[in-house]
Amino acid sequence: MSPLRLGWLGQRDDRARLLVFLLLALSWASLTKVSSAGLALGLALGLALSSGLGPLHVARRLRPVFSLLFLLLLLTPFWHPPGAQPLVASWAWGPSDLGLASAGLLSLRVLALSTLAIAALDVAPFDQSLQGLRGLGVPAPLVHTALLTQRALARFREDLTRIEAALAARGFRGRGPSAIPTYSAVAGGLLVRSVGRAERLEQAMRCRGYEGELILPDPPRAGLADWFLVLAGLALALALPLAERLA
Amino acid sequence: MSSLLEARDLGYRYPDGQVAVEGLSFTLAPGERLGLVGPNGAGKSTLLLLLTGVLTPSEGELLLDGESVPKGRLAELRRRIGIVFQHSDDMLFTSRVSDDVAFGPRQTRLSPDETAIRVDEALRAVGAEELRERVPQHLSGGEKRRVALASALALRPEALLLDEPTSDLDPRGRRELRALLEDLELATLVASHDLEFVLALCPRVLLIDGGRRVTCGPSREILGDEALMLAHGLERPHSLTPHADPHHPGGSHAHAPEED
Known part of the structure; x- marks a missing residue:
């Protein structure tokens, strides 16, 4: 892109x-x-x-x-x-x-x-707008959460696309009440993955100096x-x- | 040789009591490239997290420049020891490559000018200047790996810990990464199942299994010991098998120093 x-x-x-x-x-x-x-x-x-x-x-x-x-x-x-x-x-x-x-x-x-x-x-860019909101006094935790959520959602979509492809490859059509347990399992799996990913992400942030407060660049x-x-x-x-x- | 990083009888137990690392000792000298090999579940990734202070050892100690690293020096440890995770995606959490690379310098409160210099320098070092404004989810595996490496280099670490650096790379990406790491001239600890890569890059390897040190010494000697490799769920690299092509990438570059 x-x-x-x-x-x-x-x-x-x-x-x-x-x-x-x-x-x-x-x-x-x-x-x-x-x-x-x-x-x-x-x-x-x-x-x-x-x-x-x-x-x-x-x-x-x-x-x-x-x-x-x-x-x-x-x-x-x-x-x-x-x-x-x-x-x-x-x-x-x-x-x-x-x-x-x-x-x-x-x-x-x-x-x-x-x-x-x-x-x-x-x-x-969306992150630039979020930093603008921070400059207008929007609380930092809200802005930081939105900043990280943007990328997390993109990864969530990637996971979902992969799971959908894997299900389709095994003949899953996703129709009718019989599909509900599969959808539940997918939702559970995505949740577990997200938790694991959040842990690794925090580790990666700590390795690069994060101590509990995200520091954003000062607005010009x-x-x-x-x-x-x-x-x-x-x-x-x-x-x-x-x-x-x-x- | 003086050590930059030293693990002394390092141990770690998971909260459920399971032992991940036990009594593990080794040294990493400035500028040295050390391979960390072992089967799945040997404790390689856990060891890397211990070495960067993300996990706190249950036993033993970690020494930086020969001095113990207490909790108060964790920030210094993380600044001087960079890590690149197995999955580059775990390291790319903002919506722009340049912001990801700038993350470390910003968290360590470097000035905006210095941050910009570090970002330029790190992206140039990994040949990823053209990716600066790209969105992480649109990068290829190799590009993500380079950006993840740049994000670690932006803190100008003295040592780099790499967890399975070739796991999502094609042969060209693998070759480029090897050349890049050779050019960096940093102390490097490479945890990998890709034994050809380890052999080509690291003169010395540390073999661990079940969280314990098995042996540490010259790569060609350890990785070439078929019985030892098989006993620990590994295989001798192809380039070390008799009659292997001497021009194979891993075959002729490993120069082993004396064991520590």
Whole structure:
């Protein structure tokens, strides 16, 4: 795999990037108008695409969100808040005007926040973002656990893939109640392996100077561009809710 | 010859009382390459963990530069004695190669500049500069081995303990590792079932079985003793059998010094 090439947003101070993401997320989550939520989605997309993420990448990452939205769009229009009028007069329990507006608003907000999260997290390596969170005051044990979990999950997946191949090679199809004991054995085996691996990992860490506290590199000093990013993010976070109130 | 590392009547029992290592003594001189051979369950891996202070000996003592290593000197011991585990994956626990190599220097609180120098130096020493930004799970077995070695070298150890270093290497990787270890000029203890590799790399071997020392001496003499090898679940390396090809990689490089 080629190394991740950082776009302009990825090159910013991790704390600044994540702080802007948090400010915008808090602000955009409270939007109440479809038009401003649509504008927020446009801004999030612009941010993602201009910072080097391809449209295909963004679409692929949004795929699980679309699945969630499908359910939302299917059910929310049938919501009848006080004052709602049915869209079809003869079908009182059918979709309502306010229900449909809520579905649109919720969908746009979810899409805007998800796209924003993609822009914030996918523009730099995950461990770098975690170190940024540490710089923002997230407790060290949480950050360290997340750092180590990332690699542990990758190894867990490798194990699972190997076990699945071994089961398939012996004719296991994994269907029906008869497969349950096999799945239980696999889960137990994976757990035992993980415990053994955790022990060896701790030994490896101790051999390289670990004494119970992970020491991460100090974040670099924030530059002018980083401060500009924070100020621009703050302005943007205030702008949309303010515009809604003034409108 | 003065010893860098010395085990004196070292013993270790597992919590269930089972003896893993018993009364084991040997020395490792600065710059020396010593092979550690024995059948499965002989206590090789446990011995390596004892030598790095990961396990605490139940009996005997460990000496560094001729002085006993108490608990207070464990950090120094771990800085001066590097270890590469049998499974390189166990040593690669961050999501980027450069972070893994930098782990040791950071934990020993070296400055960021010094850490960067150590990372460059270690990756260069193992020829893995191009792997710097790679993700460990996308590396081949040989690449993982080199990165694991770099992560140990980043602490600039005086001795390197290698547990089954050739277990996941193809012949080319094995050749490259041997050349690399020969170039390092560090005291090296190689625990391995790959007796050809041990023969080619280490002039002296320590044979252990059931946690006890069987013998220690010139590699060609010990590994070439078929009866001794068979008695301890091993086989004489092919290159030491009569009529073996003298140009075989393990055949002509082992120069044995005097036994300690």
